[in-house]
Amino acid sequence: MSRSPSLPDRPRRDIDPDMPDDERLEALRDHFEQILTVHDQLTEQLETAQERRRSLQEQLDRTKRENAALKSSSLYIATVEDVIDDEVVVKQHGNNQEVLTDVSPQLLDRLEAGDRVAVNDSFGIQQILDAETDARAQSMEIEESPAVGYEDIGGIDEQVREVREAVEQPLAQPELFEEVGIDPPSGVLLYGPPGTGKTMLAKAVANQTDATFIKMAGSELVRKFIGEGSRLVRDLFEMAREREPAIIFIDEIDAIAAKRTESKTSGDAEVQRTMMQLLSEMDGFEPRGEVRIIAATNRFDMLDSAILRPGRFDRLIEVPEPDGDGRQQIFRIHTRGMSVGDDVDFEALAEETEGYSGAEVESVATEAGMFAIRDDRTDIRMVDFENAIEKIEDDGSDVISSAGYFYQ
Numbered sequence: 001m002s003r004s005p006s007l008p009d010r011p012r013r014d015i016d017p018d019m020p021d022d023e024r025l026e027a028l029r030d031h032f033e034q035i036l037t038v039h040d041q042l043t044e045q046l047e048t049a050q051e052r053r054r055s056l057q058e059q060l061d062r063t064k065r066e067n068a069a070l071k072s073s074s075l076y077i078a079t080v081e082d083v084i085d086d087e088v089v090v091k092q093h094g095n096n097q098e099v100l101t102d103v104s105p106q107l108l109d110r111l112e113a114g115d116r117v118a119v120n121d122s123f124g125i126q127q128i129l130d131a132e133t134d135a136r137a138q139s140m141e142i143e144e145s146p147a148v149g150y151e152d153i154g155g156i157d158e159q160v161r162e163v164r165e166a167v168e169q170p171l172a173q174p175e176l177f178e179e180v181g182i183d184p185p186s187g188v189l190l191y192g193p194p195g196t197g198k199t200m201l202a203k204a205v206a207n208q209t210d211a212t213f214i215k216m217a218g219s220e221l222v223r224k225f226i227g228e229g230s231r232l233v234r235d236l237f238e239m240a241r242e243r244e245p246a247i248i249f250i251d252e253i254d255a256i257a258a259k260r261t262e263s264k265t266s267g268d269a270e271v272q273r274t275m276m277q278l279l280s281e282m283d284g285f286e287p288r289g290e291v292r293i294i295a296a297t298n299r300f301d302m303l304d305s306a307i308l309r310p311g312r313f314d315r316l317i318e319v320p321e322p323d324g325d326g327r328q329q330i331f332r333i334h335t336r337g338m339s340v341g342d343d344v345d346f347e348a349l350a351e352e353t354e355g356y357s358g359a360e361v362e363s364v365a366t367e368a369g370m371f372a373i374r375d376d377r378t379d380i381r382m383v384d385f386e387n388a389i390e391k392i393e394d395d396g397s398d399v400i401s402s403a404g405y406f407y408q
């Protein structure tokens with residue numbers, strides 16, 4: 001760093017008061033000259049200092065900008081594979097590239113093989129990440145024996161029966177399968193339009209078998225944690241094994257198991273890796289173990305046939321929109337705890353709600369309750385249901401006309 005130049009000495013002059021006037025004048029002139037010279041030197045020094053200040057300020061501004069850019073730039077996720085003296089081997093998630101990189105002494109003391117770290121473009125470790133329980137917790141919904149029973153599901157009795165046979169029985173009576181000598185279905189795929197009770201079905205099985213329900217959405221898997229999808233799939237199965245008996249429910253499986261396309265973007269590669277991990281987890285799966293897998297999709301048409309092969313999702317169950325009887329049952333289920341007037345005709349309501357999903361029938365019931373409250377009543381009458389249907393048709397006719405869903 002350059003040091004500031006020393007200041008010139010301050011000019012001093014002792015003038016004898018008894019000096020003759022002309023000599024005193026001469027001495028004062030001399031002194032004035034000296035003062036002027038020092039003034040010039042100081043002015044020059046001041047200008048140099050100001051110039052330097054300006055250049056330092058510029059440097060500071062530039063560094064601030066660079067710092068902000070560094071802070072805001074994306075970092076990649078990697079895992080520490082090995083620590084060798086003051087260097088570590090890291091493996092970047094996603095492309096599995098392994099690199100030997102230097103680490104600052106402060107970080108080195110805290111690093112161990114297996115740690116997750118954030119690295120910059122040149123693989124410099126910027127941050128040690130928390131244990132992945134964080135990432136797991138964010139992306140999975142975990143419920144110990146969820147509070148949904150088969151009696152809460154209406155209109156899809158055949159599907160309930162099939163799911164019980166394919167998922168519940170292997171968990172509840174594994175010896176049956178052993179005796180007969182067959183493996184139960186590895187994975188069950190529920191497909192059909194949204195809001196028809198697929199998630200409810202999976203939860204009800206978990207409840208019935210006292211299993212932990214672990215839900216993960218396919219879209220979250222590939223969207224939220226770029227480079228981490230396959231790792232999260234591994235975690236998902238690991239977590240299920242830790243909490244046996246468990247039901248793994250993968251919603252929107254089409255997001256990770258769509259048919260392969262020609263495009264080769266990095267996003268597609270990520271989806272591919274996530275799907276390969278899912279397939280390899282399923283292939284290495286103990287068919288009679290205490291972890292069962294259920295997946296769901298509204299886009300059956302988009303699925304890659306690789307996931308439908310035997311030993312993978314080999315039991316396909318279509319969960320359709322409820323028919324008239326089904327809607328009637330669902331109305332009864334969702335009004336169980338409500339004070340419903342004697343004039344309410346569920347059969348007529350079921351007829352009026354042709355094409356509604358279970359979720360939409362549920363919102364009619366809730367909305368009818370709101371109409372009763374608005375009218376200062378505690379009983380819900382037929383007119384409230386009719387108003388509710390009208391309101392829902394007006395609000396979201398595009399939602400109701402579910403004919404456009406692709407689930408064939």
Ligand code: ATP
Nearest residue numbers: 152153154194195196197198199200330358359362
């Ligand atoms: P998505 O494909 O959008 O995930 P889903 O088929 O998994 O939908 P659910 O989440 O199970 O649908 O249903 C949403 C809500 O709709 C449920 O919480 C429930 O209240 C109601 N519902 C849907 N189907 C039924 C049904 N068959 N019986 C009773 N209620 C139902």
